[in-house]
Amino acid sequence: xxxxxxxxxxxxxxxxxxxxxxxKPLLPLGKRSILETALNLFKQNGIAxxxxxxxxxxxxxxxxxxxxxxxxxxxxxxxxxxxSSVLTGVxxxxxxCDAFFLLPADIPAIRTHTLRExxxxxxxxxxxxxxxxxxGLRGHPPLISTEFKEKIEHFNQGGGLRACLADFDTQAMxxxxxxxGIHMDADTREDYEAILKKSVGINxxxxxxxxxxxxxxxxxxxxxxxxxxxxxxxxxKICAHLxxxxxxxxIHLIExxxxxxxxxxxxxxxATKGAEILENMGFPxxxxxxxxxxDLKTTPxxxxxEKEIVYFADKLxxxxxxxxxxxxxxxxxxxRYKTNPGAVEAIGARLETACIIKEKLSxxxxxxxxxxxx
Numbered sequence: 357x358x359x360x361x362x363x364x365x366x367x368x369x370x371x372x373x374x375x376x377x378x379x380k381p382l383l384p385l386g387k388r389s390i391l392e393t394a395l396n397l398f399k400q401n402g403i404a405x406x407x408x409x410x411x412x413x414x415x416x417x418x419x420x421x422x423x424x425x426x427x428x429x430x431x432x433x434x435x436x437x438x439x440s441s442v443l444t445g446v447x448x449x450x451x452x453c454d455a456f457f458l459l460p461a462d463i464p465a466i467r468t469h470t471l472r473e474x475x476x477x478x479x480x481x482x483x484x485x486x487x488x489x490x491x492g493l494r495g496h497p498p499l500i501s502t503e504f505k506e507k508i509e510h511f512n513q514g515g516g517l518r519a520c521l522a523d524f525d526t527q528a529m530x531x532x533x534x535x536x537g538i539h540m541d542a543d544t545r546e547d548y549e550a551i552l553k554k555s556v557g558i559n560x561x562x563x564x565x566x567x568x569x570x571x572x573x574x575x576x577x578x579x580x581x582x583x584x585x586x587x588x589x590x591x592x593k594i595c596a597h598l599x600x601x602x603x604x605x606x607i608h609l610i611e612x613x614x615x616x617x618x619x620x621x622x623x624x625x626x627a628t629k630g631a632e633i634l635e636n637m638g639f640p641x642x643x644x645x646x647x648x649x650x651d652l653k654t655t656p657x658x659x660x661x662e663k664e665i666v667y668f669a670d671k672l673x674x675x676x677x678x679x680x681x682x683x684x685x686x687x688x689x690x691x692r693y694k695t696n697p698g699a700v701e702a703i704g705a706r707l708e709t710a711c712i713i714k715e716k717l718s719x720x721x722x723x724x725x726x727x728x729x730x
C-alpha cells in the first residue's frame with residue numbers, strides 16, 4: 357500500500373483575481389479566509405507538506421501562509437497563467453514525495469470526506485491519478501503521482517496541466533464523490549456568494565448530494581430512493597406551512613435527513629448504521645435525525661423539533677405513497693404480529709409517538725394537518 361505520509365499539496369494562489377475585482381485569497385469564508393480554508397482542508401486530512409504558490413500581491417500572503425505551517429514559493433512568471441504556478445509548485449516538491457493534490461485556492465468549498473475517499477482510493481489502487489467526479493464531471497483537486505513530475509516540468513504545448521495529463525488517462529481513475537464543491541470556484545462575485553452559502557451549510561448535504569449518496573449506497577435501491585424522496589417532500593411541505601419568522605426549523609437539515617433516513621435500509625439496525633455512515637462523512641446533525649427516525653420518545657410538552665417532523669413524515673409514507681390513515685395501518689400491523697408481544701409493544705410505542713407529534717403539528721399549524729398534506 358502507498359505511503360500516505362509522502363503525499364503533498366500544491367495550492368496556486370498567484371492570479372490577478374481580475375474577474376472578481378477583489379483579492380480572492382483573503383476574501384472571508386466564515387471565520388477564515390478562502391486561502392486559510394483551503395489550507396485547513398489538507399491539514400484535516402493529515403497532509404503536512406503544503407506548497408502555496410504566490411505571485412500577485414505575494415507580500416500580503418507570506419506571513420499568513422507561514423503562520424499556518426505551510427511553505428510559500430513566489431512565482432515570478434505568474435502573469436503567464438495558472439500553469440506557470442503549477443510548474444513552480446511541482447519543481448519544489450520534495451524528493452520523497454509520492455503524489456500531490458493540486459487545488460487552486462479559489463475552490464475552497466470541498467468536504468474533508470472527499471479528500472479522505474481520494475486518499476483511500478489512491479493508497480489501495482494501482483491508478484496513478486485520481487480525479488473526483490460529481491454529476492459526471494471531473495473537478496478539483498486531482499491527486500497526481502510524482503511519476504509524472506518530469507513530464508509535467510517539460511510539457512511545452514498548450515492547454516496547461518489538463519492537456520499534459522490527458523496522455524495518461526489510462527492510468528487514471530474517476531472517483532465518484534457526492535460533493536458539488538469540487539466544481540465551485542470563486543471566479544466572479546456571484547460564484548463567491550454561492551461558495552459563502554455552501555460553506556455555511558457545509559455540514560448539511562444539498563438535495564443533489566443526498567440523491568448521489570443514496571444512489572451510491574449498496575444498502576439502498578430504487579424503491580428505497582423513491583420512498584426517501586416522498587418522505588422529504590412531505591417533510592418540506594409540513595415545514596412550508598409552519599408560517600413563522602424567523603423560521604422555526606432548519607428546512608435544509610430536515611430535507612437532507614428525510615432524503616437520507618434510509619441510506620442503510622438493507623442493513624440490520626439500519627437507523628444506527630445510517631447515522632454512523634453520515635457521522636463519518638461529517639454530517640452529525642443529519643445523523644442525529646436519521647438515528648431517531650425509527651424509534652423516538654417524546655411527550656406533548658416537548659417542543660416540536662426536526663427529528664419529530666422527519667419521524668412523522670416517514671410514518672405517513674408507504675413505499676412512495678402518502679397514506680394519511682397511519683393509525684389504521686399501525687393497528688393492522690399490530691394484529692399481524694399479535695403472537696409476538698415485543699413487536700406489538702414496539703409498534704404501539706411508535707404509534708403513540710406519531711399521534712403525539714400529529715397533535716403538536718396541528719396546534720402549531722393552526723389548521724387541519726391532513727388538509728395541509730392533501
